[in-house]
Amino acid sequence: MNQTINEVLGIDPYSLTPEEKGKKLNPLVIDCFNHHYTHCEKFRIWCDKQEYSPNQTINNLSELPYLPVNAFKSILLSSVPDDQIVRKLSSSATSGLPSQIPIDQITRQRQMKASLLVMSNFIGYKRKPFFILDEQPRKNSDNELQARAAATRGFLVCASSSDYFLHLDKDKLVADVNKFEAKLSELSTDEICIFGFTYILYSYFIKLLKKKKVKFNLKKAKIVHIGGWKKLASEKVPPEQFKKDISETLGVESQNIIDFYGFTEQMGVLFAECSQGIKHIPTFAEIIIRDFQTLKAVSDNKKGLIQVLSPIPNSFPGASIITEDVGKIVLRDNCACGRRGPGFKILGRAQKAEARGCGDLLSEKVFY
């Protein structure tokens, strides 16, 4: 199976028609699901409760059971022996229970390949200097910063170098615009990637530039941001204004401002938003939208909870996970941006599911 997954991870993530993708991906997801059924006892017991048997014929991925994302918070689910675990990831940074995700070497390699494929497609194949609009993690960083750092690390696979431009001053994040300017001068190129959490990037950097009336002309730069919109939306900053303000202050073209979606329990699977405002589903993943009432898969353009399927996890049963996020499939193929395959939009996140910290900001949407 590993070799076949590697095949999928060796092609352009947005090059297949839905039929071609289904033929390649569906058996891999089912095999991955059954691998966890065989190797994770707790998961097997859970599958049995769902009346799932590896011997049953799965005609459609929507027939596979889906593990709620919070299952990883209540129990450690592992499909490999302890000595194969190279790292344990924790998703939660602030309040709430953290997810515990065991990662083995196979999973880690797949995740890196997967995220590199998506990142390269959106920000270019050449490694770039990363300007990180966050605080540099320290050994004794609090959980919140550690989670942000873990998420950031996942994106640095495309980085030729990385520098941090925010620091704590009396418990408040402060941007160092002078350092930012100096680093740009030092590099003498604007082919850089500016990375940050949506809220932090805007509130602590872009707002400051606006206030100080500082402008840059970074035409070739890419902005990569993660973490969701809830907090900015509560401050009445819509995505359009976010993009407009970034374009005006940094001189970055609007199509180079890219919003990424992903979460710890499906690491490596990144959904990047194209210039059409659509989050694209790569060849190595599938999205199913489920109705709030019946939990059945809904048709395109109908909203529901987002289920993510992927054959990437080898060490934990994350092949089919239902999230607390709400979205809808808006496209099956041929996006105007030129990418093949389906795309979706995120419409929001369940609010009361669990007491959370600034979850929108960081904790749950953490990559590796």
Added chain:
Amino acid sequence: MKIYSLFEDNTCQCANVNDNIDVDNLHPIENPTEYFAGFKDKIYDFSAWPVEAILKILAQLPRIWSDRKHFVQTHFGDKGVNFLIPWLSEKNLLHILNLAFRNNYSYLDKFVSNSDQTAIKLKACPRGIVIHWLAGNIPILGMLSLVQGLLTKNLNVVKVSKYFGPVLPKLCESITTIEVEVNGKAYFGKDLMQHVKIVYCPPEDADAHTFLSRISDVRIFWGGKEAIEILQSYPKRTTTEDVVFGPKYSFGVIDRESINKNNADALGKQFAFDASILDQYGCNSPHTIFVETGGEISPSEFAKILANSMAKIAVQIPKRPITQDEAATILNIRAKYDFNGEAHYPKGTEWTVIYSEEEEGLAEPCFSRVIFVKPIENILNVLDFIDENKQTIGTAISEKRLETFAVESTLRGVARCTQPGRMTMYDYPWDGMFPMDRLTRWVSLQCF
């Protein structure tokens, strides 16, 4: 300050009654001070109405709403209207009036001698303007509150929640069509409704809430702790009375003598009804059922029996559509107990029964028909979990133990011990009080 009127000229002002309130489609009251000053003057005419006329008008509603083709049934059948129908019967309204007014509701109409031993006559006088602050969880609460305000001849300002806000104005439209005759005089529902204002103001509009608070003679609060604390903090006059129906938790208790092979199904059905009728959004809905160990049916077996009943009730009483938040919460709780207990549920989100031996005490409420069954060695151990925030206990307890249990549990804060299947009935007294009594001032007249 923006206060929106949702009911004018006997008509609901909301365009789409099944949506939440959208203030963009409403006009705020231009001059609230003037608007409510005129309203207060109506108290003099209203106090001359015989309570029987009000009662007869309201008691027509069950007949109107029982028609399955009626707008109220077709649009709000899933929002608890059928729960209101028996409560609004003439028999029940008379019953609660008599309970609240010392078996003689004519105290509301005139001075009545209350004893042969004294020349003092008593009367229950309306307090004036009652502001009802409603919670969003159960839209029909507004009617329970409003009816008691009307029966006591108060002027009523009902501040509805954004969620289900249009329900009450539409229910009130039904009243406007009613006509009754008392002592040869006709009384009209449309005139009765002149004593009701239904309004909305956004939660963040502190000026609007302060205004309503200042004009009130009684403030009735329905809702969660946080909302009530904020609302109660608004300034009021020193004479203003507060009636609080705050967040409460209800649960069930079954002792080992009261469950056996013959009645377990019936008990399951009764508790399933209690957990389903208001989708557990009532303060009187059970979230946990304690089953004493050592009986003929084990707690774990009862969880399965309850699950069967929940499935059947879900067909008879369909659950109202749930939100993304509720769906996610249900999925999360199922996942947790799939791995750490027993979770029984269908493929959809209709209902969930959790059996857990691990966690002691009352389960945190998830609402939306998620009910926990927990074993307990002795039903008296439940007393440790009771405080003043516990409201109703559905008791399937043997006769010899029931009274002791009731004495002990009520002493600790519980307001009602009632049979399973009756937990969600809006009984009198409620939350430890006779609400209509709180809406009146007892005044006296010494006769010579």
